Amino acid sequence: MANDHNHDSSHGHHYILPDGVAFKAFAALLVLTVITFALSFVHLGSLNYVVGMLVACVKATIVVGVFMNLRKDDPSNTVIFASGFVFLAIFVVLTSTDLLFRGNVYTNNKPIFKAIAGPSKFKKPWEPTPELVAHGKDVFSQQCVSCHGAAGEGNGPAAAALNPHPRNFTQDAGWKNGRKPSQIFKTLKEGIAGGAMASFATLPMDDRWALSHYVASIGPNILKDETADLAKIGVDPTKDSAGSDAAPSVPVEWAMKKLVQEAGAGSGKQVVPGASDSLMHYGDRLDAATFSKQKP
Amino acid sequence: MGNHGQVTPGTYHHGHHWKNAHEEFEGAKQGMWVFLVTEVLMVGALFVGYIIFRAMYPEAFHEAHKLLNPKLGLLNTFVLITSSWTMVLGVSSIQRGQVSRCLAYLMTTVGFGFVFLIVKYFEYSHKIHEGILPGGLYTYKELAMDKVPLFFSLYFMMTGVHAFHVILGMGLITWVMLRVKRGEVSKQFFTPVELVGFYWHFVDLVWIFLFPLLYLLG
């Protein structure tokens, strides 16, 4: 009867791995390990990765197929085990669509994939050209219009709520840094303190030069940069390229201080980093010493 | 996976909810594969983190990996592969009813585990001494490049979690050895040996990927 509790000889046919097969698998694993090690000294560029991982996969197949008996086992066990790797692949692929396609801010200005953050298209971008101005107009319509308005008159939809008012680019009055392209470039890079004009240093350099030329072009008259003006922002006009920009991130230390200050602003309370009743608790486990050693 | 049965050698009583001992064994084995899938995902997530950061910071990771010792890594790879072999021989021994042989192989496997851990001890203590530590604890001045500490965060997490599983595996093998000695595990009922063997092979499997990825390719 099926429910016999006593000495039950219905073991089924258990496959016992023959010692010879086990030894051959072991030997193969040793050889493959030596091959991996040897190949790591041969410089094949990114092919090293492919080869290394491929050999590892072969070794893994031997361990799983022979040592763990999958090759002789119920195929559903193979399906079960393999499914883990399928979902791991989904995890890494979809996460990569974010982390590896972000562009400048998170990669210290180095492009991960050239297609996304390509090399500079313009030589001597500080010299105005029709293409730069046209490109600048495009970027303007995406980045600037909401405050400065479609015609750059400082009357965009968000302008009503801003004090000070966004700059009217069609007039001469009020430019804090000046109207020359290099001066507009400086404004874009640093922002303007005390107002809503943020730093746009996260835009690629080419975009910022293009914007500078476009904004200069809609002024009452177009001003030109002299060599001295360019020198002020670190551009050598005898070269073709302006080099790379500094990393567009703020030091974390500075950001923490600002946040703690703002949390206390207006509440009449003195917010001190480390104080346990601070509203945001950012201060609690931080201390200047910890962060002075770290780069952002 | 438990043994519901009596200890009398030669007889084995399977759980009453199973049709027979064979079904019980097949069920336990499949259960072990399902458990190993969870380990694939758990350890695999660390590999995912590594792959992503490696793609983002290739130079830093390349420089950092040079601080690892590939010869020690190679030695440990040989150690684990050999221990997998002795584990397999232990399993087939008990399947044939060769108790003392099984015990000898299992003991050797645990021995190899010890060797692995000792090599790891030397690697870690050297790094700790030099200040080559994870993330915020990193103080090694000779390589102060940005993002290098991140490599070591991943290195210590991945090899640390792996070493933890080596220790667990050694404990499980020892437990199984005791059961074999007591006669609870035998030719009639060797499920625990086979399944603990799977665990040990999985530990070897993870190292098969860890070694080239961290030590050789960087």
Place this chain on the structure above:
Amino acid sequence: MAHANSTSHGSNYLNHEKGLWSWLTTVDHKRIGLMYLATVLTYFLVGGIFALLIRLELFTPGGGNLITAQTYNRFFTYHGAIMVFLVIIPAIPGSIGNFVLPMMVGAKDVAFPKLNLFSYYVYLAGGIFATLALFLGGADTGWTFYTPYSIRTSGAVILVVFGAFIAGFASILTALNFIITIHKLRAQGQSWSRLPLLCWSLYATSVIQILATPVLAITLALLIFERVFKIGIFDPALGGDAVLFQHFFWFYSHPAVYIMILPAMGVISEIIPVFSRKPIFGYKAIALASFGIALVAFIVWGHHMFVTGQSELANFVFSLLTMFVAVPTGVKVFSWVGTMYKGSLTFNAPMKYAMGFIELFTIGGLTGVFLATLPIDVHLTDTYFVIAHFHYVMVGGTIMGFVGGMHYWFPKVTGKMYNESSASVAFWLILLGFNLTFFPQFIAGAQGMPRRYWSYLPEFTLMNQLSTIGSWFLAVGFAWTAIYMIRDARKGPKAGDNPWGAGTLEWQSPSPPPHDNFPVDPVVTTWPYDYRGIKI
């Protein structure tokens, strides 16, 4: 040693062995199911109390009615963490699943009974760690533990996180047990095409648990190591990436919501055909849709991260993929409605809850499509709209399924029948209370009220007050349910073996069932949704 055979002298799993110790050391899946039930309901009470306190604080716009901002942050963290990790995820699989699944497949127990008991204690241990945290400094990070705040903030974050970490193992072990039970312990004749839909749902749920929970485990472990050893993987100040934490976290937590809803959908699939006296419409479609949902569950997690600074590519991909989950879900809803069409409907409590489920889950699910739409989510994310959405699906969905299932299997588990009019009162209190609590939150959210805020702008006052009042009705409804269920379990009228005239195997056994589940090993010859031969 033969197990005493079952139906004679009213011997059943409840009186098979007596005494507290026999319960604490039982390996009987039915008893373990009841132990899970008791613990889940206890945590439901605790999490619910935090919810009531939150709603009380939000009765007026200014902060500080009841609690400080700091305490408020802790309360919504506890409410979320307890409800997600200790209630909704274990509720149906741990209690109803454990009790009913082995019987439905015709087995005497789950594949690994001792592992089952162990999983209960692991769950309990996780709960205890998390509870301890409440008294040892608490946590104010929100149940999502986003970095870098969760790295920096003081408090017992590690304890709460560790509690969730431990509880996750219970989830994995239960899933493992269910998968092997369904694969290997089906009775003779119990082919895949005769497997009840609750089993299909629990199977899909278990697959998700196996694949997703380990990633949560490593994420929480990494978070603990970040706090203790400053490893810096998720900490931008140490070179890591805070958004990577969110990827790791949501890779589990999104599939987790399907762990929560699939079992409830399985319960609904059991109830509706029985109370329509009509075979389930689209049996194969529903079974396949369970796996469709499980698969799509894994490729959409980035929709929780649309405004985190995720790349445009990822935003686009995740928004598009999220749309697909509506398809298998819709298949199920249409199949249930198709079952009721031209059926002979009776509205006992289980059916009321099933229909309530369809209403509430449909609203919740549709609002999920709004949130999946990237440009709309930019405005609705982190507002009360999201809160209303997930409460509609998790409470309006899972809890309705859970309570409906408790009523449906009440006679089988206790051998007694609950009182229909008591149940009716509770149902309407719960349904109306729920809608009153959460519908205004859709409105407040669409108007811009942010979530996790201790104080809000005066224009949201009416919606908040309606919501708070609704929460009181909900509370009374649940309290009354607990009262009459305990009352009727002890003193209710005796129930027959199959009071509903259902076709799944557990109803072929006495109520309450014997220790071994069946007096005679069952042999299955019919599809469980064929009601022609079954008399009530």
